[in-house]
Amino acid sequence: MVADKQRVSGAEPTRTGPSRISVIGTGYLGATHAACMAELGFDVLGLDVDQAKIDALSSGQLPFYEPGLEEVLTRNLANGRLRFTTSYDEVAEFADVHFICVGTPQRGDSNAADLTYVESAVESLGPRLARPTVVIGKSTVPVGTAACSAARLQxxxxxxxxxxxxWSPEFLREGFGVEDTLRPNRIVIGTDSxxxxxAMREISAAQIEQNIPFLVTDLQTAELVKVAANAFLATKISFINAMAEVSEAAGADVMQLAQALSYDDRIGGKFLGPGLGFGGGCLPKDIRAFMARADELGVEPALSFLREVDAINQRRRARTIDIARTLIGGGFAGRTVGVLGASFKPNSDDIRDSPALDVASTISSLGATVTVYDPEALDNARQVHPELNYAHSMLEAVRDAEVVLLLTDWAEFRDADPDELAKMVAEPHIVDGRNALDPTHWRARGWTYRALGRP
Structure with a gap:
């Protein structure tokens, strides 16, 4: 593997290679990548088979919430560097480099990744490539997919x-997608070409000029980078949540434990926040797909620990429900519950495998009247969980609640005034599923405060 930090002189990167880029797929990854490539000065054509999505993007409307992205999108639509289409013929004629940015969700019948969209992109684009060109995958795929895609395209x-x-894996954090595309912490390209x-160096010239590491690997290593990173992060989250289970049993405080661990520079404090656990469209499905691929390769025992990582994560949801049940006397039937948060994380409207909605839906199924508020994710939540009630404000969500659950740590919830909320609830009981609040302050204002891993 070669790793270097190439410097490019001059205020603007000099382009001697490709200047026209296509992006296949305009979901979260594709739309973000397309807009940011245009922001870097390239002519970009985004493609999707969904005409409604293309019409919305062409008019400057995002199909999801991502801070700062709408401004980048509209600016580059206006200056003409960014367009969208449903035509593979147009894309093949237009672009010098094609990025595959389609989704790879978990299959319905197993833990493996569903490669339908990747395969469809290859099958649709390949027959139209009449001149020499470069195709770069960014989708998160099982190791071995890139080589198969290359052979099929040729x-x-x-x-x-x-x-x-x-293959150049993406490392986007939802809520920070623009920053992570324009100023990533590393760029990886898997190729022997x-x-x-x-082509990738030319496209990444602005970042390389900022001394952002640029790593060249083989295809297989590049594919493994993303899933290995996600597996490590998921393991770190589940580790501290396992310590939360032990802390509860021992009467210890997991927040103090996490703080003490964070001062060890071999461990660090990032992803060491105990609470309800991880969700979203990446970590859960990626670690399961990683396990499935390891099984196919005959090395399943190497990743068997990820089963417990996944199990610990799921147990946090059950434990949150148990704490809430205890606070209201042992049962949810006929009770009123307020839930703060629907998205899987703050600064996003993504509800895929959302721990918050999973907990809210489970409590509702146990007989409670559950009202949910989230600053951005309500429309998405309604589509998937119509059985829940939805409020337009935090105060409305907790009205007459016998217990309040904070399940997504939006700043609005972290900064909530306990006195204001106390005026609205039936009983001042709160379960802090994200360890986002100051327990001393809330208890001083008359609240019964409970959190995962704290006495």
């Missing part, structure tokens, strides 16, 4: 082996 394409493939590497 078989399908009139240009044959003039179509060269690389000098032409693909040169």
């Amino acid at each position: 078989t399908l394409a009139p240009a044959g082996d003039g179509v060269e493939v690389g 000098p032409r693909v590497e040169a």
